[in-house]
Amino acid sequence: VAERGVQNRIVRGSDVHADVVERPDVCVIGSGAGGAMAAARLSEKGARVVLLEEGGAFEPSDSDLQEATSYPRLYQDHGQRATADLAITVLQGRAVGGSTAVNWTTSFRTPDRVLARWRDAYGSALTPEALAPHFDAVEQRLRVREAPIEDVNPNNRALLDGASRLGWQVARTRRNVEGCANLGYCGMGCPIGARQSADRTWVPDALARGARVYANARAVKLTVEKRTVRQVVAEVLDPATDRPTGRRIAVEPKVVALAGGAINTPALLLRSGIDLAGKVGARTFLHPVAAMVGLYPRRIDPWYGSPQSVASHHFADRGPGKIGFFLEAAPVHPMLAAMSFGGLGAVHEAAMEKLPHASALIALTIDGFLPGEEGGTVSLRRDGRVQLDYPIRPELWEALREGCKALARVHLAAGAEAVLSLHDDPVEIRAERDIARLDAAPWQPCRVTLFTAHQMGGCALGRDPERSVVTPELRLHAHDNAFVVDGSALPTSLGVNPQISIMAIARWAADGIAAALR
Amino acid sequence: MARRPRPSTILLPGERREGRRSFLKKGVLGAALLAVGGGTWLSTRRTVAPPGLGGPFHVFSAEELAVLVAVAERLVPQRAGFPRPRALGIAARMDAIAAQADAATQGDLRRLVRLFESPAAGLLLDGAPRLFTASSPEQQDGRLEAWARSRIALRRTGQRALRRIALAAYYSSPETWAAVGYAGPPIATGARAARGVRGG
Numbered sequence: 001v002a003e004r005g006v007q008n009r010i011v012r013g014s015d016v017h018a019d020v021v022e023r024p025d026v027c028v029i030g031s032g033a034g035g036a037m038a039a040a041r042l043s044e045k046g047a048r049v050v051l052l053e054e055g056g057a058f059e060p061s062d063s064d065l066q067e068a069t070s071y072p073r074l075y076q077d078h079g080q081r082a083t084a085d086l087a088i089t090v091l092q093g094r095a096v097g098g099s100t101a102v103n104w105t106t107s108f109r110t111p112d113r114v115l116a117r118w119r120d121a122y123g124s125a126l127t128p129e130a131l132a133p134h135f136d137a138v139e140q141r142l143r144v145r146e147a148p149i150e151d152v153n154p155n156n157r158a159l160l161d162g163a164s165r166l167g168w169q170v171a172r173t174r175r176n177v178e179g180c181a182n183l184g185y186c187g188m189g190c191p192i193g194a195r196q197s198a199d200r201t202w203v204p205d206a207l208a209r210g211a212r213v214y215a216n217a218r219a220v221k222l223t224v225e226k227r228t229v230r231q232v233v234a235e236v237l238d239p240a241t242d243r244p245t246g247r248r249i250a251v252e253p254k255v256v257a258l259a260g261g262a263i264n265t266p267a268l269l270l271r272s273g274i275d276l277a278g279k280v281g282a283r284t285f286l287h288p289v290a291a292m293v294g295l296y297p298r299r300i301d302p303w304y305g306s307p308q309s310v311a312s313h314h315f316a317d318r319g320p321g322k323i324g325f326f327l328e329a330a331p332v333h334p335m336l337a338a339m340s341f342g343g344l345g346a347v348h349e350a351a352m353e354k355l356p357h358a359s360a361l362i363a364l365t366i367d368g369f370l371p372g373e374e375g376g377t378v379s380l381r382r383d384g385r386v387q388l389d390y391p392i393r394p395e396l397w398e399a400l401r402e403g404c405k406a407l408a409r410v411h412l413a414a415g416a417e418a419v420l421s422l423h424d425d426p427v428e429i430r431a432e433r434d435i436a437r438l439d440a441a442p443w444q445p446c447r448v449t450l451f452t453a454h455q456m457g458g459c460a461l462g463r464d465p466e467r468s469v470v471t472p473e474l475r476l477h478a479h480d481n482a483f484v485v486d487g488s489a490l491p492t493s494l495g496v497n498p499q500i501s502i503m504a505i506a507r508w509a510a511d512g513i514a515a516a517l518r
Numbered sequence: 519m520a521r522r523p524r525p526s527t528i529l530l531p532g533e534r535r536e537g538r539r540s541f542l543k544k545g546v547l548g549a550a551l552l553a554v555g556g557g558t559w560l561s562t563r564r565t566v567a568p569p570g571l572g573g574p575f576h577v578f579s580a581e582e583l584a585v586l587v588a589v590a591e592r593l594v595p596q597r598a599g600f601p602r603p604r605a606l607g608i609a610a611r612m613d614a615i616a617a618q619a620d621a622a623t624q625g626d627l628r629r630l631v632r633l634f635e636s637p638a639a640g641l642l643l644d645g646a647p648r649l650f651t652a653s654s655p656e657q658q659d660g661r662l663e664a665w666a667r668s669r670i671a672l673r674r675t676g677q678r679a680l681r682r683i684a685l686a687a688y689y690s691s692p693e694t695w696a697a698v699g700y701a702g703p704p705i706a707t708g709a710r711a712a713r714g715v716r717g718g
Contacts, residue, residue, distance in 0.1 A: 065703035068690035078618035085671060086678045183704055191705065304704060334698050338689035339682050344662055345595045352689070353599075356699035383622060424666040446674035447667070 008207050010057045010096060013216025013245060016236045020249045022212065024048040025517055027232045027253035029219045029268065031055075032098020033502040034486030035259030036198035036206065037138070041510035042257075043209035047517055050212045050251050051203070052234050054260070055095035056242075057215035060193035063185070067335035070188035074102050076263070078242075083376070083390045087445035088288060089339075090388065091187075091453040092261060096215050097199030099261065099453075100499055104186045104307040105175040105195055106328065107144045108496035109135050110504070113317075117369065122491045123463025125472040126505065134504040141205075142176035142196040144500065151175075151182055153305025156329045158294055158359040160310045162410030163327065168314035170327075175309065176500070184304040184331055202503075215239070217249055222256065222272035222482070229256045229482045255513055259486040259506070262455035266378040266488060267386040269459070269469075276478060279469050281378035283460050285368040285493040286390060286452035290400040291330060291340065293351070293420045294359045294411030302332035302358055308497075315406060316366060316495050323373075323399035324366040326495065327407060332360045340449045342426040351420060361410060363403025368457065368492030370395055375493075378458050397443040400450070408435050422449035454498050459488040474509040485509050562632055565651050571609040577616040577624050578631070583609040585635045588651045590684035592658045599697040603688055611687035627683070630676050634665070643673070 024047075028039045031053035039051040056073065063070070071079025074095050081090040093099035110131065118124035138144070152160060152172065163170035180194040193200060207213055216237040223231040236247035258265045266281035274280060312327040332355060341351050351358075367375055376390030392400075404421055408429045411419045421427040427441045428434070442448070461484075462468025465477040474489050476482040485506040487498055494501055562581035571580055571587065578586065590603035590612070616627055633639050634650055641647035644664050646657060653661065665677035688694055695702055 065705075066690070066692075072618045077620075080619055080623075086675045086682075181705075185703065303700060334695060334700050335686050335690040337698075338685040344659060344666070345592055346597065348685075349594060349597050349600060352698045353597075381622075385620060385622065442667075444674075445671055446678050 010203070010207070010213045010215050012057055013236045013239045016214075016245070016247045016249070019247055022050045022249065022251045022253075024050040024212070024251065024253050026050070026255045026257055026513065027052065027251040028257045028259055028485075029232060030098060030259035030261060030264070030486060031096050031198060031203055031213070032093065032259060032261055032486065033100050033198060033499050034506040035257065036097065036100070036202035037503040037506040038257050038259060038485040038510040038513070039211050039213070040202035040205040040209070041507050042514055043206045043211045045510070045514035047514060048210070049206060050253065051206060051214065052217045052219050052232070052249070052251070053096050053098075053213070053215050054218040054237070054264075055093070055098075055215065056239050057096040057199075058101075058189060060189070060191050063189035063191040065185045065188050065191060067188070067333050071335075074189055081263075081388075083388050085389075085445050087392070088286065088390055088450045088452055090263070090286075090455065091451060092263065092455055095189075095199070096203060096213070097197045100197035101189060101199050102187050103195070103197060103499055104331070104497075105177055106308045106311065106497040107139070107142065107174045107176050107500045108311075110501040111316075111495055114492065114495055118461075118491055122461060122468065123472055124461060124491070126508070131504050131508060134507040135500065137507065138500050138503045139174075141201050142500065142503075143178040144174045144176050146174050147172045147306060147309035151180070151306045152309045153182070153184070153302075154298070154300045155302040155305065155331070155359045156308065156310040158296070158300070158414040158416070159312065159327060159329050159361055159410055162412070162414030163312045163314065165413040166409060168312055170310060170312040170314070173309055173311050175306065180306065182304070182306045184307060186307050187331060214249060216242075219260070219268055220271065222268065222274070224272060224274065224479065227478065227480045229479055232256060254481060254517060256482045257485045257510075257513065258459075258482065258488075259484075261486055262458045262488040262490075263378050263386060263388055265484060265486055266458035267380060270378075270380050271384060274476075274478070276469055279460075279467070281458050283368070283374055283457045283491070284376040284378050284388065284390070284455070285457045285490070286376060287364040287454040287456075287493050288367060288390070288392065288396060288400065289362050289364050289451040289453065290404050290448065291360055291362045291422055291451070292404050292407035292411060293341070293422070294361065294414065294416035295354050295418045295420070296357050296359060296414075296416050298415075299356050300359045301356055302360055307331035313495070315403070318399075318402075321370070321395070323370060323395050324495065325363045325399050325403040325406075326366070327403070327410065328362055328364065330360045330362045332358060340422055340451075342421070342423045342449065347426065351426070359411065359414075359416070361407045362451075363400065363407055364454070365396060365399045365403065366493055366495040367396060375457060392445065400448075401438055401441075401443055404438055405435050408438070423447060454487075454493065456487045456490040456493050456498060459484045460491040461489045462491060473512050474505075483509060483513055562635055564649060565635055570604075572607050573610065575610065575613040577613050578628060582628055582631045583613060584651055585631050586612050586680070586684060588658065589634075589662070589680050590688060592655065592662060593681060593684050594688055595655070597697075601693050601697070603684070606688065606691050606693055608684070608687050608691075611691065612683050615683050615687055627679065630679055634661075634676065634680060643668075
């Protein structure tokens with residue numbers, strides 16, 4: 001039998017020796033930005049909460065700062081998640097804390113113009129005023145503060161200096177850290193516990209208020225009767241192998257709060273037979289990312305220092321018919337760099353050899369705002385595995401290309417000797433006149449490396465049940481006691497790194513859930 | 519009253535299930551090749567696995583790993599300071615990466631490797647009826663490039679899969695870090711190290 005007396009600590013898969021039945025007020029599925037926040041807030045409001053997390057529970061001292069072990073341990077699909085055609089590498093966390101446990105700490109509030117768009121186009125109830133107290137609470141608990149200038153590493157400095165010289169908007173970001181040593185390994189799990197991720201904040205808060213938190217517990221299905229979710233069935237995984245132990249956790253809650261992230265939440269609904277005429281899993285947005293690598297005469301050491309401390313939103317609004325983008329830096333470690341760089345053989349080696357002098361800057365496209373822009377789709381393969389497809393429309397290729405041009409200009413302005421694209425045959429830019437070469441490069445799936453670190457949508461909120469999955473209050477249109485409290489409820493992408501937006505929205509929604517429980 | 523939970527229909531790493539939609543069947547070309555090959559043309563029965571690959575392996579056969587090692591040797595050709603992939607025991611490292619994938623993806627990867635190696639594929643796709651492993655370095659580079667730049671999206675996807683597994687295995691190995699100027703993590707890791715940083 002599970003150690004039912006255990007309080008104030010996470011129950012791991014190895015602690016569960018028999019099938020378990022739980023009957024809490026709320027079952028929260030997923031312990032990332034949305035789920036952990038909702039669990040903490042609902043516990044604070046007096047609700048009895050069970051929180052299920054598929055990934056493992058790790059301590060800072062578990063982090064070995066090796067790519068070979070960190071990605072399989074801390075990311076979805078053991079670090080191998082991608083779109084079905086492998087065109088877009090998907091970086092998405094899978095652990096207690098979800099993606100917040102691998103997040104590069106950039107903390108922006110939701111832009112007002114995005115909230116306005118959601119109100120106008122989708123009937124959202126979210127206003128800057130409604131969210132302000134929630135952002136305040138999140139930022140206070142997560143110690144969100146502007147990065148001091150001395151924390152800007154040479155990789156981010158390239159963006160700060162280059163964009164400044166070009167006269168573009170650029171600023172230091174706010175980060176959710178306390179006692180940060182600027183090691184540079186946020187993406188591999190902070191080894192000193194300085195990042196104030198959900199596993200260091202909301203999960204302990206929920207535990208302290210009596211929530212029961214299961215790690216290695218994979219929700220596989222919701223049992224539904226008419227308009228009510230009766231039961232959540234979870235498989236217990238062995239923390240050592242990540243395979244099912246045969247034990248199960250059946251949770252029979254009054255309310256279910258789904259927070260598996262924008263890929264796994266739609267997948268869980270689909271596995272449970274809830275597809276709402278194809279709307280579940282539709283309109284998935286990724287902030288698709290292209291990168292340009294600047295090679296500098298000076299050492300950059302892009303692997304060390306705070307991974308992100310600077311951002312430019314100069315091109316966030318490029319006018320009607322155009323997809324905007326924003327610019328940030330990305331930390332570079334050898335494995336991910338090697339998988340991302342283009343070129344075969346000697347060309348690839350030559351670029352790798354220059355890694356200490358390389359700065360990697362990224363353009364994140366702001367998808368979901370053009371008329372008729374549907375983004376990607378989450379679906380199930382016949383065997384139940386999740387599949388993500390993201391067809392890239394011409395307007396998005398244009399934005400990725402223009403984003404790369406902007407990044408090339410930043411690098412050149414910051415003093416780069418050469419700038420490389422991530423095409424299979426890398427475009428090399430040494431001066432402004434070379435930038436037009438990007439127009440002739442092949443902008444096609446799997447001919448240029450693309451990423452996503454921000455997954456949004458798939459269970460879009462909206463007033464109209466014909467066009468959305470959840471209500472503006474984030475309750476499923478078709479089910480009375482099920483809510484979606486993660487990034488999948490967003491009807492478009494955000495135009496900023498989503499972490500604290502998802503937290504603030506989840507906290508706002510949790511207050512509604514708590515009221516409904518009374 | 520809630521119904522009893524039904525057995526899971528979800529595949530997790532290591533599980534097997536029939537009736538899956540394969541990577542190759544998604545493309546017309548893949549389907550045609552599989553039909554033409556009937557399993558025989560796409561086999562690695564003529565592939566010679568060099569001695570010293572290591573093992574035992576969990577996903578790939580020694581012959582399949584011989585193909586992947588040959589790919590890695592071309593992705594990281596001879597260069598001062600860069601260890602030879604073979605010398606790193608890269609076969610076992612690539613096998614370990616594939617072992618992290620679910621069973622269906624592992625099957626796809628194995629079919630991909632056999633297709634890439636196959637003389638039939640070489641003939642149909644590149645006009646050269648040779649095993650990849652029995653081709654000259656120039657011919658091998660030619661096949662890798664042809665797949666990377668193919669107009670057929672499925673071949674580009676396949677090339678990307680081969681490339682990712684080989685490059686991930688090579689550059690995640692600490693023995694290769696000196697070649698790329700990486701000194702490794704700035705602190706010793708583990709509980710003792712974390713205390714050291716906090717105190718410092």
